Amino acid sequence: MFPTSDEDGPGLAPGTxxxxxAATRVLAGIALRxxxxxxxxxxxxxxxxxAILADLGPVPSGQAAxxxxxxxxxxxxxxxxxxxxGHAARGTDPRHRGVVTLTLTASGRELVAAAGAWxxxxxxxxxxxxxxxxxxxxxxxxxxxxxxxGDDYGIIAHRPVPL
Amino acid sequence: MFPTSDEDGPGLAPGTxxxxxAATRVLAGIALRxxxxxxxxxxxxxxxxxAILADLGPVPSGQAAxxxxxxxxxxxxxxxxxxxxGHAARGTDPRHRGVVTLTLTASGRELVAAAGAWxxxxxxxxxxxxxxxxxxxxxxxxxxxxxxxGDDYGIIAHRPVPL
DNA sequence: ACCAATGCTTGCATCATGCAATAGTTGTAT
DNA sequence: ATACAACTATTGCATGATGCAAGCATTGGT
Numbered sequence: 001m002f003p004t005s006d007e008d009g010p011g012l013a014p015g016t017x018x019x020x021x022a023a024t025r026v027l028a029g030i031a032l033r034x035x036x037x038x039x040x041x042x043x044x045x046x047x048x049x050x051a052i053l054a055d056l057g058p059v060p061s062g063q064a065a066x067x068x069x070x071x072x073x074x075x076x077x078x079x080x081x082x083x084x085x086g087h088a089a090r091g092t093d094p095r096h097r098g099v100v101t102l103t104l105t106a107s108g109r110e111l112v113a114a115a116g117a118w119x120x121x122x123x124x125x126x127x128x129x130x131x132x133x134x135x136x137x138x139x140x141x142x143x144x145x146x147x148x149x150g151d152d153y154g155i156i157a158h159r160p161v162p163l
Numbered sequence: 164m165f166p167t168s169d170e171d172g173p174g175l176a177p178g179t180x181x182x183x184x185a186a187t188r189v190l191a192g193i194a195l196r197x198x199x200x201x202x203x204x205x206x207x208x209x210x211x212x213x214a215i216l217a218d219l220g221p222v223p224s225g226q227a228a229x230x231x232x233x234x235x236x237x238x239x240x241x242x243x244x245x246x247x248x249g250h251a252a253r254g255t256d257p258r259h260r261g262v263v264t265l266t267l268t269a270s271g272r273e274l275v276a277a278a279g280a281w282x283x284x285x286x287x288x289x290x291x292x293x294x295x296x297x298x299x300x301x302x303x304x305x306x307x308x309x310x311x312x313g314d315d316y317g318i319i320a321h322r323p324v325p326l
Numbered sequence: 327a328c329c330a331a332t333g334c335t336t337g338c339a340t341c342a343t344g345c346a347a348t349a350g351t352t353g354t355a356t
Numbered sequence: 357a358t359a360c361a362a363c364t365a366t367t368g369c370a371t372g373a374t375g376c377a378a379g380c381a382t383t384g385g386t
Contacts, residue, residue, distance in 0.1 A: 012283060012287050015302070016290075017282070019302055020190065020193075023305040024193075024194055026312040062334075070375090076334065081372080098333055100334060116180075129313075130307060137304050140304070141304030142182045142305075144293060146182060206341070206342085223365090224366095233343075233344090235364075235366085236367080239367085240366090259351070259363090
């Protein structure tokens with residue numbers, strides 16, 4: 001089934017590495033292609049900014065930068081493009097006039113929602129090929145993997161993880 | 164455990180989307196951080212080129228471009244940098260002198276091997292937190308997922324998938 | 327009123343990317 | 357033999373992403 005690369009490290013059952021690599025390809029592929037479904041409206045970094053804004057609501061630019069693991073200046077320029085495209089808006093915090101808050105516009109919210117919907121449809125399409133019991137097994141196993149990875153690869157990590 | 168986003172599409176059990184998203188983060192995170200372990204020696208696009216060369220052996224530049232889903236000109240310039248860095252070398256096919264073949268140097272092979280080794284250690288570290296039975300369950304489930312995704316997200320796809 | 331800390335932006339350099347135009351090669355047809 | 361069509365790789369050009377360093381504005385404390 002998989003091109004066994006006879007490269008299994010210590011403590012890993014044979015074939016595990018290959019399966020993990022293939023699974024990474026599948027999951028990352030779904031995430032990336034969901035952007036293509038938007039008609040090339042936004043790039044991956046741009047979408048990441050929109051997604052974090054959808055998650056956090058209106059936040060200071062710097063906080064978005066920390067959440068994304070990017071330099072503040074990079075977020076400034078990403079925001080430039082998203083404001084120009086009408087997907088986000090800049091605002092000010094009355095308390096601290098030096099702070100620039102970023103918010104999604106209706107257009108931005110639509111993009112994030114559309115990508116999420118596409119991802120779910122695609123996922124359902126793939127899972128539908130499995131028996132119900134297997135579907136449950138996949139979900140349960142992924143939950144195990146995620147819990148094992150713990151905080152190391154969570155949204156809030158020492159070094160934030162993309163996607 | 165997961166921030167249930169009450170966003171489960173049709174045909175998906177509740178929570179599935181969140182688990183999948185978290186799993187994507189974990190797997191993509193491992194793949195991306197394996198590059199950091201190389202000391203920022205190469206960027207992700209550069210490493211993708213090296214990895215494809217490791218997979219395919221010496222290949223024409225254009226074939227590498229197709230395998231990566233990139234424009235040939237992009238591969239030309241990626242190759243420029245990797246040749247300059249000493250990780251790859253250009254060659255010619257005696258049959259077709261217009262064809263430029265790309266090969267890994269010893270240095271390039273080392274990089275690919277080091278990243279793979281890091282990934283395996285990290286994976287083993289995470290899996291070690293699970294009971295052996297659960298480890299097996301995770302591997303089996305990922306295999307199911309990959310087989311369900313089938314050719315749609317394989318190395319050889321209509322639209323090649325990164326990573 | 328000065329000053330240090332904080333936060334955003336701009337200047338600069340580098341990498342990544344695709345499209346279009348160009349150049350070199352090969353095989354075929356005239 | 358020459359001309360042409362097909363293919364491959366590269367270069368020119370424009371845009372986006374990125375980090376670091378410098379600059380500017382704001383805020384709070386002394």
